[in-house]
Amino acid sequence: MTDMTAATPAKSPSASEARTRRRNASERRFRLMGLIAVAIGVLALVGLLVSIFANGASTFRQTYITLDIYLDPARLDKSGARDIEEISKVSTFGYAPLIEDSLAAAMAERGLTGIDADDAADLISGEEPAMLRRYVLNDPSQIGETVEFNLLASGRIDGYYKGRVTMASAELDRNVSPEQLMLADELKEAGILTTRFNWDFFTNPDASDTRPEAAGLGVAILGSLYMMLIVLVLSLPIGVAASIYLEEFAPRNRLTDLIEVNIANLAAVPSIVFGILGLAVFINFVGLPQSAPVVGGLVLTLMTLPTIIIATRAALKAVPPSIRDAALGVGASKMQAIFHHVVPLAMPGILTGTIIGLAQALGETAPLLLIGMVAFVREYPAGPPEGFFDPASALPVQVYNWTQRGDPAFFERASGAIIVLLVFLLFMNLIAIILRRRFERRW
Amino acid sequence: MNMLSDAAAEKALVKKMNEVNYKMVGKDVSVYYGEKRALFDVNLGVRNNTVTALIGPSGCGKSTFLRCLNRMNDTIQGAKVTGLLTLDSKDIYDPDIDVVELRARVGMVFQKPNPFPKSIYENVAYGPRIHGLARSKAELDQIVEASLQKAGLWSEVKDRLQESGTGLSGGQQQRLCIARAVAVSPEVILMDEPCSALDPIATARVEELIHELRANYSIVIVTHSMQQAARVSQRTAMFHLGNLVEEDDTDKMFTNPSDQRTQDYIMGRFG
Numbered sequence A: 001m002t003d004m005t006a007a008t009p010a011k012s013p014s015a016s017e018a019r020t021r022r023r024n025a026s027e028r029r030f031r032l033m034g035l036i037a038v039a040i041g042v043l044a045l046v047g048l049l050v051s052i053f054a055n056g057a058s059t060f061r062q063t064y065i066t067l068d069i070y071l072d073p074a075r076l077d078k079s080g081a082r083d084i085e086e087i088s089k090v091s092t093f094g095y096a097p098l099i100e101d102s103l104a105a106a107m108a109e110r111g112l113t114g115i116d117a118d119d120a121a122d123l124i125s126g127e128e129p130a131m132l133r134r135y136v137l138n139d140p141s142q143i144g145e146t147v148e149f150n151l152l153a154s155g156r157i158d159g160y161y162k163g164r165v166t167m168a169s170a171e172l173d174r175n176v177s178p179e180q181l182m183l184a185d186e187l188k189e190a191g192i193l194t195t196r197f198n199w200d201f202f203t204n205p206d207a208s209d210t211r212p213e214a215a216g217l218g219v220a221i222l223g224s225l226y227m228m229l230i231v232l233v234l235s236l237p238i239g240v241a242a243s244i245y246l247e248e249f250a251p252r253n254r255l256t257d258l259i260e261v262n263i264a265n266l267a268a269v270p271s272i273v274f275g276i277l278g279l280a281v282f283i284n285f286v287g288l289p290q291s292a293p294v295v296g297g298l299v300l301t302l303m304t305l306p307t308i309i310i311a312t313r314a315a316l317k318a319v320p321p322s323i324r325d326a327a328l329g330v331g332a333s334k335m336q337a338i339f340h341h342v343v344p345l346a347m348p349g350i351l352t353g354t355i356i357g358l359a360q361a362l363g364e365t366a367p368l369l370l371i372g373m374v375a376f377v378r379e380y381p382a383g384p385p386e387g388f389f390d391p392a393s394a395l396p397v398q399v400y401n402w403t404q405r406g407d408p409a410f411f412e413r414a415s416g417a418i419i420v421l422l423v424f425l426l427f428m429n430l431i432a433i434i435l436r437r438r439f440e441r442r443w
Numbered sequence B: 001m002n003m004l005s006d007a008a009a010e011k012a013l014v015k016k017m018n019e020v021n022y023k024m025v026g027k028d029v030s031v032y033y034g035e036k037r038a039l040f041d042v043n044l045g046v047r048n049n050t051v052t053a054l055i056g057p058s059g060c061g062k063s064t065f066l067r068c069l070n071r072m073n074d075t076i077q078g079a080k081v082t083g084l085l086t087l088d089s090k091d092i093y094d095p096d097i098d099v100v101e102l103r104a105r106v107g108m109v110f111q112k113p114n115p116f117p118k119s120i121y122e123n124v125a126y127g128p129r130i131h132g133l134a135r136s137k138a139e140l141d142q143i144v145e146a147s148l149q150k151a152g153l154w155s156e157v158k159d160r161l162q163e164s165g166t167g168l169s170g171g172q173q174q175r176l177c178i179a180r181a182v183a184v185s186p187e188v189i190l191m192d193e194p195c196s197a198l199d200p201i202a203t204a205r206v207e208e209l210i211h212e213l214r215a216n217y218s219i220v221i222v223t224h225s226m227q228q229a230a231r232v233s234q235r236t237a238m239f240h241l242g243n244l245v246e247e248d249d250t251d252k253m254f255t256n257p258s259d260q261r262t263q264d265y266i267m268g269r270f271g
Helices: A013-060 A092-109 A117-121 A128-138 A155-161 A167-172 A178-189 A218-249 A254-268 A271-285 A293-318 A321-329 A334-362 A366-370 A395-403 A408-439 B003-020 B062-069 B099-105 B120-130 B137-150 B170-183 B200-213 B226-232 B250-255 B260-266
Strands: A061-070 A146-152 A193-197 B022-033 B036-047 B051-055 B079-087 B106-109 B188-192 B218-222 B235-240 B243-249
Touching (some): A013 A061, A092 A117, A128 A146, A218 A293, A218 A408, A293 A366, A321 B106, A334 A408, B022 B062, B036 B062, B036 B235, B051 B062, B062 B079, B062 B188, B062 B235, B106 B170, B137 B170, B170 B188, B226 B250, B235 B250, B235 B260
Parallel strands (some): B051 B235, B106 B188, B188 B218
Antiparallel strands (some): A061 A193
16 A cells, blocks of 8 residues: 555655665564464463463372272171172171271371371272272172272372362361371371372263362263264264265255355354254254263264365365366266265365364363253263263363362362363374375375 | 258268268357357367367367367356267267267367376276276286377386376376376367477477377367467368357368468467
8 A cells, every 4th residue: 555655656766765665664564463463372372271281280190098908708798608789788888997997007007196097087088988899899709808909099188299288278178187188198108198190080980079089081081982973973974975965966056055055154053052952852852861972972963064064065176177077088977086086185175174073073062061961970871882872971061060169179170171182182183184194195 | 940951951961971971070069158158050070080170269169169079068067058969970969878978989188187196007097997998907907008008108107107197297197198088999089278288399299199199089189279280180170259260171271261260360360
């Protein structure tokens, strides 16, 4: 626009020099603004990642108490017949004393006193007697043996070693006392209490509000995996078939124009609307179970389809028409031309679109809340395909769930879950890049 | 058009064909792209074992006519072809005609070299494979070799048949496209400005090739180069604004054309 003001062609060298200077200056200004824009973006991303990692990285280390537990037959199997029916009558409460005794014995051995056995046992997660019971029911022959267990320390103790709980805060806390923290320190010195990598976070199901230490992503990861399987199996063939038909075969008329516009619109529909649709159609009308990955998968498929269709059509459009002509010219039918030449060339784009759609679906929360995936699920869904109909959770919903809870330990878990989610997304994008590299051809 | 004159026209056509040995004949061919008429009642024949050059200024309809001959216009939305086009006296727009089979008999080479982004071998083998022309791998190998020989490319690529066809030079790519067209043993080869993207040396090589191919095929070539038309063709047809101006022996066209427009175009006075 600055050029326009100099309507009369400047003849003098000084005028043209001034114009050159102005042109260069405006170019420099534009570059600077671009740099600033990029810097803001990078800064925001770094800030986000730093805050998530600062909060969540500690999730992957967990405090454990290692104890030798004598599986006392007198408590667990009074009849002595090793009858599974009889053994299973002993409830979780029957197992708690075993842990308590074993801890007391370990303390006595090392001369740790000054705290009563009940308070000492509170150092160990309330989840562990149930774990012990599952272990015994799984293998009753172990009764009478002494077995070494890594028991989860309670959330407050774990928090103490992550800086969340201090002596001062413990004074005010009903759930933990300074004496217990001191005992934990002594156990740590004795090598009984250790901090190690938290595999349980990936395998445990969700836990109740008072046991954040036992909460894990197992059910959520499995639920998300099931849903992704359903989305992939349904949306890839449907999306690709629809795009190929629309792009290559469908006549250009009002109807196809209308369909095209609606697909673009569908991609912009808020995801919660798909959730309402899923609730109305799949659960209320078809009668599929609530909280089931099959419903989540179907809803996410509907959401992903427009993304895949748009990406696939763009990829098909990008194949040069000369390739189609070449195939038709040697007498290939339209379908042969498309499937032998056009689709293989469009494959990188199709796969990239699909994986981006899947990644989007993996992180989607809102529609899942509506179809009941927000429920508290402790039971693992069965293996596929029956498992598709069992209640399950999903990764983003688990994040949402944990941020709603009171205990700050759950906030840590939520950040940890976000890291897991991000790693999955990163992994999927990596696959997309690798596939694109592999399939890429030049012409 | 009533039945009687239709039948009469048909008869006259057959008579003419028997006299001059036409491979393909277009009678009153008109093409419409939507509302726009691109070709006006063109009557033009393609003779056996003859190179027919179609010349004329840009947009005159010569490529449109060429694309009618193997029904490539079918792929363009809204294109409509009227009139009669025959191959060996059979109407190629007849509903009974399989367009895929027609294109196998009437091959095409395009303006820009467009090899498939596959190996040289696959480029040539693709056509024979989809048409089931080879019963064994050995037979297919033979077809590939023969086609590349005919296209004069064999000696240059025989050691790297598995390399990508897109890695060849422009001239080699165009000859690969010719080999690909030849591989399905067509009867007619259509060439749409096959040398416009090539340098003079590659052009000379392709023109030489067209000469050699004439022995076995009928060739129709669209070209913007008067010299090329004069060099490679025996018959030349001049198009202007969608009309066929005239068609005659190339020698006569370039020395003594009957139409003033042809004269002007060849002399470079317009176009």
